[in-house]
Amino acid sequence: MSQIIDLTREESAALAAISTRGTRVARGADIILQGEVDECAFLIHDGWALRHRQLADGRRQVLHFLVPGDWAGLTALMFPESDHAVTAVTDAVVATLSLRDLSALFQSHPRLGLAIYWTAAQEEAMIAEHLVNVGRRTAYERLGNLFLELLFRLQVVGHADHRAFDFPVNQAVLADALGLSQVHVNRTLQRLRKDGFVAVSDRRVVILNQAGLEQALDFESAYLHMAGPPAWLRRRISKRPAVGD
Amino acid sequence: MSQIIDLTREESAALAAISTRGTRVARGADIILQGEVDECAFLIHDGWALRHRQLADGRRQVLHFLVPGDWAGLTALMFPESDHAVTAVTDAVVATLSLRDLSALFQSHPRLGLAIYWTAAQEEAMIAEHLVNVGRRTAYERLGNLFLELLFRLQVVGHADHRAFDFPVNQAVLADALGLSQVHVNRTLQRLRKDGFVAVSDRRVVILNQAGLEQALDFESAYLHMAGPPAWLRRRISKRPAVGD
DNA sequence: CGCCACCTTGAAAACATTCAATCAAAGTGG
DNA sequence: CCACTTTGATTGAATGTTTTCAAGGTGGCG
Numbered sequence: 341m342s343q344i345i346d347l348t349r350e351e352s353a354a355l356a357a358i359s360t361r362g363t364r365v366a367r368g369a370d371i372i373l374q375g376e377v378d379e380c381a382f383l384i385h386d387g388w389a390l391r392h393r394q395l396a397d398g399r400r401q402v403l404h405f406l407v408p409g410d411w412a413g414l415t416a417l418m419f420p421e422s423d424h425a426v427t428a429v430t431d432a433v434v435a436t437l438s439l440r441d442l443s444a445l446f447q448s449h450p451r452l453g454l455a456i457y458w459t460a461a462q463e464e465a466m467i468a469e470h471l472v473n474v475g476r477r478t479a480y481e482r483l484g485n486l487f488l489e490l491l492f493r494l495q496v497v498g499h500a501d502h503r504a505f506d507f508p509v510n511q512a513v514l515a516d517a518l519g520l521s522q523v524h525v526n527r528t529l530q531r532l533r534k535d536g537f538v539a540v541s542d543r544r545v546v547i548l549n550q551a552g553l554e555q556a557l558d559f560e561s562a563y564l565h566m567a568g569p570p571a572w573l574r575r576r577i578s579k580r581p582a583v584g585d
Numbered sequence: 586m587s588q589i590i591d592l593t594r595e596e597s598a599a600l601a602a603i604s605t606r607g608t609r610v611a612r613g614a615d616i617i618l619q620g621e622v623d624e625c626a627f628l629i630h631d632g633w634a635l636r637h638r639q640l641a642d643g644r645r646q647v648l649h650f651l652v653p654g655d656w657a658g659l660t661a662l663m664f665p666e667s668d669h670a671v672t673a674v675t676d677a678v679v680a681t682l683s684l685r686d687l688s689a690l691f692q693s694h695p696r697l698g699l700a701i702y703w704t705a706a707q708e709e710a711m712i713a714e715h716l717v718n719v720g721r722r723t724a725y726e727r728l729g730n731l732f733l734e735l736l737f738r739l740q741v742v743g744h745a746d747h748r749a750f751d752f753p754v755n756q757a758v759l760a761d762a763l764g765l766s767q768v769h770v771n772r773t774l775q776r777l778r779k780d781g782f783v784a785v786s787d788r789r790v791v792i793l794n795q796a797g798l799e800q801a802l803d804f805e806s807a808y809l810h811m812a813g814p815p816a817w818l819r820r821r822i823s824k825r826p827a828v829g830d
Numbered sequence: 831c832g833c834c835a836c837c838t839t840g841a842a843a844a845c846a847t848t849c850a851a852t853c854a855a856a857g858t859g860g
Numbered sequence: 861c862c863a864c865t866t867t868g869a870t871t872g873a874a875t876g877t878t879t880t881c882a883a884g885g886t887g888g889c890g
Contacts, residue, residue: 446698461661471648478845526871573688775838
């Protein structure tokens with residue numbers, strides 16, 4: 341949380357009071373089930389997870405890839421039951437935040453509430469971009485955009501170096517994320533390789549020519565809002581919150 | 586706002602203090618521009634608007650249809666510049682909420698902050714469902730699902746009767762919303778008509794066989810979260826907020 | 831009337847899926 | 861350590877969906 345806003349001592353204490361020791365989650369386990377009542381949100385400390393929605397006939401859409409530092413279920417907390425599932429892709433370590441804690445946080449520490457709101461807003465922006473990707477970009481562009489997005493996001497949390505990151509996701513999941521068939525993902529991946537943009541193998545992605553790829557895709561990273569919250573949210577640390585300021 | 590939670594007298598007063606008279610917006614005008622700094626969010630009192638994102642080469646994805654009672658830019662408020670545009674589809678009347686008011690609201694009236702957070706969460710759920718639609722459903726299903734979603738949403742705000750609503754959107758916009766070409770939207774619409782499910786003409790949609798359509802589509806409305814916020818959020822009206830409760 | 835916005839249609843081409851195999855690598859249990 | 865199973869990647873061929881391009885058609889409106 342201290343990445344998002346500058347915490348006062350009291351805010352730090354409040355967070356410490358509700359933070360839980362990390363819980364281990366096994367690879368493949370569901371963190372949140374679709375259609376189930378769930379009273380907790382989860383902060384991914386380590387590992388990857390997916391938000392995905394399953395249709396009655398088995399078709400599936402992956403909504404979002406969750407990497408270390410991301411929240412799962414922060415918005416699902418608002419509803420009696422979750423409309424999508426969250427599943428661990430690798431063994432993971434997560435911390436939980438209960439609804440009661442969230443609610444209490446909004447009441448006792450409004451700035452932390454705003455910081456959580458900011459996090460949810462960022463999440464929405466990424467899903468909206470995902471929708472643009474699937475709705476209006478070619479298979480080739482979808483894959484390239486996803487790889488660049490993940491490179492940026494993982495760099496921020498120190499899980500990618502300047503060009504590569506571990507990618508524990510198979511082609512079937514990629515297909516469900518990008519609105520394509522598994523076979524077509526495979527063939528498109530081959531084109532990206534042939535064009536010298538990426539190397540994908542052994543659960544690892546290497547971006548071989550980032551500048552070229554960004555140009556080929558017209559990549560824009562604005563939606564990632566990577567600069568973090570604007571100053572007005574980060575720095576409002578006066579002891580008495582300036583109501584109406 | 587009183588639709589979302591049960592307001593205390595003081596909360597009502599706080600809202601009244603920041604509420605603005607409705608502003609008129611002409612059909613086709615941009616309410617929020619992509620890439621621009623914007624300090625206000627907007628509540629649509631009357632009329633329709635679109636959230637959409639434009640790519641450099643002109644391709645466009647409509648992210649969400651906004652109808653009376655919806656907010657525009659509630660999350661964009663968190664970022665220095667908006668990553669998408671909001672445009673009025675019809676003449677519209679909107680009320681504004683400035684960033685400073687939002688921020689103040691979180692500080693002085695945490696429950697109202699939570700209610701806004703709930704609204705943003707619902708918006709995210711609808712965009713996520715839109716992603717499922719575009720990523721994993723056929724053209725026929727996409728169109729049918731959209732019509733049913735709009736029927737439900739418009740009924741809640743009294744802009745649809747039991748089977749029909751005004752629909753001020755042309756086929757090109759529909760195409761940009763559903764990730765299809767305009768021509769294909771046209772042909773798919775004809776199939777929906779031929780199957781006796783809908784009548785679409787003169788900017789008006791009539792659902793002729795709702796039960797049959799829902800069955801043909803495997804329609805689920807859970808993502809709409811139409812029951813409103815759960816009781817814990819609606820009813821917490823004690824004078825002293827029960828922190829840590 | 832004539833223009834404009836929007837809807838409709840046809841034909842060809844491009845894109846993507848399905849089905850069905852094959853292959854390699856990574857577990858599993860004795 | 862070796863058969864056996866499982867998982868994931870890859871390929872080819874046939875099929876189907878969706879787009880593109882191009883050409884009308886329709887109705888409202890100045």
